[in-house]
Amino acid sequence: xxxxxxxxxxxxxxxxxxxxxxxxxxxxxxxxxxxxxxxxxxxxxxxxxxxxxxxxxxxxxxxxxxxxxxxxxxxxxxxxxxxxxxxxxxxxxxxxxxxxxxxxxxxxxxxxxxxxxxxxxxxxxxxxxxxxxxxxxxxxxxxxxxxxxxxxxxxxxxxxxxxxxxxxxxxxxxxxxxxxxxxxxxxxxxxxxxxxxxxxxxxxxxxxxxxxxxxxxxxxxxxxxxxxxxxxxxxxxxxxxxxxxxxxxxxxxxxxxxxxxxxxxxxxxxxxxxxxxxxxxxxxxxxxxxxx
Numbered sequence: 461x462x463x464x465x466x467x468x469x470x471x472x473x474x475x476x477x478x479x480x481x482x483x484x485x486x487x488x489x490x491x492x493x494x495x496x497x498x499x500x501x502x503x504x505x506x507x508x509x510x511x512x513x514x515x516x517x518x519x520x521x522x523x524x525x526x527x528x529x530x531x532x533x534x535x536x537x538x539x540x541x542x543x544x545x546x547x548x549x550x551x552x553x554x555x556x557x558x559x560x561x562x563x564x565x566x567x568x569x570x571x572x573x574x575x576x577x578x579x580x581x582x583x584x585x586x587x588x589x590x591x592x593x594x595x596x597x598x599x600x601x602x603x604x605x606x607x608x609x610x611x612x613x614x615x616x617x618x619x620x621x622x623x624x625x626x627x628x629x630x631x632x633x634x635x636x637x638x639x640x641x642x643x644x645x646x647x648x649x650x651x652x653x654x655x656x657x658x659x660x661x662x663x664x665x666x667x668x669x670x671x672x673x674x675x676x677x678x679x680x681x682x683x684x685x686x687x688x689x690x691x692x693x694x695x696x697x698x699x700x701x702x703x704x705x706x707x708x709x710x711x712x713x714x715x716x717x718x719x720x721x722x723x724x725x726x727x728x729x730x731x732x733x734x735x736x737x738x739x740x741x742x743x744x745x746x747x748x749x750x751x752x
Contacts, residue, residue, distance in 0.1 A: 470745040473608030478598055480620045485509035486598040486627050512595035518588025602631040609637045616643035621650040640688045651683055660688040670698055673706035686713035701731045722747045
């Protein structure tokens with residue numbers, strides 16, 4: 461539903477996160493565990509793909525549209541390319557920042573599925589419950605949405621990277637996908653396994669590229685093709701006009717998350733960034749249209 465909504469708002473592609481199920485299937489979900497957004501408990505990696513498909517992934521999403529008819533406040537964020545082309549991030553949860561990534565993915569909490577409603581949790585407040593919305597496989601998403609994709613590898617294992625590439629090959633989707641991850645290990649595995657695949661810079665690669673931009677040291681022969689970064693990380697400013705120029709001189713795209721204010725989106729686009737990740741696709745599309 462979130463993917464469809466993002467595309468309907470003007471997105472021309474999707475950004476999503478993937479994990480491996482217990483039986484080695486690549487599934488699309490933001491969190492490493494199920495508690496926050498579904499009626500189930502436990503780690504993604506401890507359930508089979510069939511079990512994940514059978515849970516209620518719409519269980520926790522409430523109906524609180526605003527006057528403009530927008531979807532709930534916890535509706536996943538969207539992405540915007542320059543020239544008003546949106547890339548929708550549609551996942552069960554909000555975008556995770558670098559410092560929010562757990563050191564160890566997964567959980568050993570007791571497995572189980574929630575049942576019943578409390579007085580304050582009446583079904584009318586949760587219209588997505590019981591709608592047959594499970595955790596989808598990457599294969600299903602690739603088949604349904606033949607659009608450009610950014611896929612984030614949410615855990616560092618090489619097995620996830622290789623399984624994701626296998627799905628992309630099977631769907632003939634290698635050419636329309638860029639992989640991203642905070643973990644260099646998974647990205648290195650993907651690059652070695654499929655040299656054609658576009659990847660973003662890992663955390664350390666981004667750090668060194670930023671240092672080089674400060675001293676005008678060219679980025680030579682990078683293994684990655686783009687940066688997927690926040691404008692700032694802690695006290696460090698990453699994205700500046702200088703950084704964008706430095707990246708573009710090396711033939712690298714700059715994609716910035718998460719930017720919600722119209723003026724910030726317009727400013728970044730005026731600097732020449734190649735994509736904006738936003739929780740407000742309506743604002744992003746308007747800002748991109750004004751900039752183009």
